[in-house]
Amino acid sequence: MRKVYLDHSATTPIDSRVLEAMLPFLVEKFGNASSVHMFGQEARAAVDKARRQVASLIEARANEVVFTSGGTEANNLAIHGICEAATAHGRHIITSAIEHPSVRGVVDELEKHGWEVTRLPVYDDGIVRIEDVRAAIRPDTILISVMMANNEIGTIQPLAEIGALVREERERGHRHLWLHTDAVQAAGRLSIDVQTIGCDLLSLSAHKIYAPKGAGALFIRRGVRLTPQQVGGHQERERRAGTESVANIVAFGAAAELAQKELDERNKQTRLLRDRFEAEVESQINDIVCNGDREQRLPHLSNISFRFIEGEGLLIHLDMQGVAVSTGSACSSGTLEPSPVIRALGRNEELARGAIRFSFGKDNDNEDVDYAVAALSRAVESLRALSPLAREHVVLAEESVPSA
Amino acid sequence: MTHPLTQMVPTFGQMPYSDIFKDHIAYPRNAGELADADVIAEETNPVCGDRLRLSLRIRDHRIEEARFLAYGCPPTLACGSAIAEMIQGVTIDDAARLTKDQIAEAVGGLPSRKQHAASLAIETLQAALAKHASEDRG
Numbered sequence: 399m400r401k402v403y404l405d406h407s408a409t410t411p412i413d414s415r416v417l418e419a420m421l422p423f424l425v426e427k428f429g430n431a432s433s434v435h436m437f438g439q440e441a442r443a444a445v446d447k448a449r450r451q452v453a454s455l456i457e458a459r460a461n462e463v464v465f466t467s468g469g470t471e472a473n474n475l476a477i478h479g480i481c482e483a484a485t486a487h488g489r490h491i492i493t494s495a496i497e498h499p500s501v502r503g504v505v506d507e508l509e510k511h512g513w514e515v516t517r518l519p520v521y522d523d524g525i526v527r528i529e530d531v532r533a534a535i536r537p538d539t540i541l542i543s544v545m546m547a548n549n550e551i552g553t554i555q556p557l558a559e560i561g562a563l564v565r566e567e568r569e570r571g572h573r574h575l576w577l578h579t580d581a582v583q584a585a586g587r588l589s590i591d592v593q594t595i596g597c598d599l600l601s602l603s604a605h606k607i608y609a610p611k612g613a614g615a616l617f618i619r620r621g622v623r624l625t626p627q628q629v630g631g632h633q634e635r636e637r638r639a640g641t642e643s644v645a646n647i648v649a650f651g652a653a654a655e656l657a658q659k660e661l662d663e664r665n666k667q668t669r670l671l672r673d674r675f676e677a678e679v680e681s682q683i684n685d686i687v688c689n690g691d692r693e694q695r696l697p698h699l700s701n702i703s704f705r706f707i708e709g710e711g712l713l714i715h716l717d718m719q720g721v722a723v724s725t726g727s728a729c730s731s732g733t734l735e736p737s738p739v740i741r742a743l744g745r746n747e748e749l750a751r752g753a754i755r756f757s758f759g760k761d762n763d764n765e766d767v768d769y770a771v772a773a774l775s776r777a778v779e780s781l782r783a784l785s786p787l788a789r790e791h792v793v794l795a796e797e798s799v800p801s802a
Numbered sequence: 803m804t805h806p807l808t809q810m811v812p813t814f815g816q817m818p819y820s821d822i823f824k825d826h827i828a829y830p831r832n833a834g835e836l837a838d839a840d841v842i843a844e845e846t847n848p849v850c851g852d853r854l855r856l857s858l859r860i861r862d863h864r865i866e867e868a869r870f871l872a873y874g875c876p877p878t879l880a881c882g883s884a885i886a887e888m889i890q891g892v893t894i895d896d897a898a899r900l901t902k903d904q905i906a907e908a909v910g911g912l913p914s915r916k917q918h919a920a921s922l923a924i925e926t927l928q929a930a931l932a933k934h935a936s937e938d939r940g
Contacts, residue, residue: 708873780828784872786872
């Protein structure tokens with residue numbers, strides 16, 4: 399059976415060039431980057447090089463990059479770190495309704511501890527409006543955290559506009575206001591320049607850009623002070639204690655360099671695949687709804703709701719045919735948790751439950767797309783044959799046909 | 803050689819779907835609706851919205867034919883398929899004695915947080931049998 403991996407927003411396979419770069423640091427170059435001897439210095443030099451490579455991906459300075467264990471830790475460090483450090487200046491946070499759980503969860507937790515939170519709506523296109531951000535800012539707002547691109551529907555948020563707004567606010571005397579963005583999905587797919595955006599904090603993850611799991615980074619603009627969340631060591635200039643995962647960091651650096659170099663080529667290819675996929679799905683399968691703005695979104699991602707059926711069943715059907723995809727909804731203990739992202743678009747529960755994310759990668763090809771579309775078509779047909787919702791729809795449609 | 807990242811198995815929590823479970827999803831038993839059903843019952847899980855419909859043809863206190871339709875999470879589809887298969891050809895009394903544990907077992911076991919799917923199957927069957935009994939008496 400052919401295997402087609404269309405879940406690159408969940409994780410990516412390790413690029414062979416990245417693997418080659420990291421392997422020596424799993425074997426002979428095993429030093430602790432904090433050690434003074436030559437083994438340690440070899441590791442230190444490699445971590446420093448990776449820091450420059452990751453900084454270059456986002457046009458930052460190397461000393462503005464703090465390595466973490468991944469995107470979740472970077473988001474935790476950014477939000478908790480700023481909120482703890484800035485408590486005296488205010489306790490209001492602005493975020494969007496469609497953040498990744500690693501931002502949403504941190505903000506929810508802070509709310510339980512007395513912080514006030516404004517969650518910006520995204521409307522049916524999945525995009526935050528700058529007027530809403532402006533209206534939400536209060537004198538006691540200390541942090542705005544809005545993702546650069548959404549992980550489920552790929553919509554790109556107006557970060558540069560938000561950055562400009564934050565600058566304006568500062569010029570008006572609102573000094574204790576910081577901007578954080580979760581760029582985990584955007585990195586390697588959008589050209590990122592922290593100077594243009596004007597953000598103070600930006601989160602990255604290695605395994606979304608063809609490096610292994612276990613490394614991430616937080617960009618912390620020079621001069622921004624935050625409270626470390628992990629203490630007990632001098633690593634990362636006292637901002638994140640713990641021995642650096644040298645091999646993973648080296649891989650992250652190598653992957654960042656490749657992502658920057660191959661950005662246009664990868665985007666061109668995945669966009670062609672994604673567009674071919676959507677055109678085929680639209681011509682072969684009825685009763686579907688595409689989620690998120692069709693233009694202002696990441697080039698590799700497609701999110702589609704299939705009416706009358708539920709996403710997880712579709713996921714299993716596809717998996718049995720060798721096609722790997724994702725769904726944002728989960729049903730457990732008889733309680734339904736339809737994707738909050740799809741719900742935020744104003745979609746009903748049926749559409750939220752029937753949403754599937756297809757995310758293409760640099761190693762996919764046209765045959766993968768055609769195979770996936772054929773598998774999808776069979777899966778949808780099979781599940782709709784079982785669905786009482788589909789039958790009711792057919793009956794209603796037949797009843798509405800005027801008799802001759 | 804297949805890439806290790808493509809060898810993914812979807813799980814609910816820690817538990818992978820069993821082969822028999824996936825078989826019910828890929829090849830549902832007795833799917834559809836009987837045109838000449840004696841009784842049709844549909845139950846909905848009020849919390850998650852999962853739906854199961856059973857249509858039965860009953861002759862001489864025996865379920866001659868059973869069909870199911872389902873909307874919802876995979877366990878609901880698998881349990882619908884399993885129950886429609888299990889009750890076909892059995893007497894009403896035997897069908898009435900089926901338990902949710904037997905349904906869960908028939909799909910290769912369900913973790914505790916997915917047990918509601920087996921409950922929905924049993925509730926729908928009980929509703930169909932109760933409806934048939936009252937129509938019979940009427």
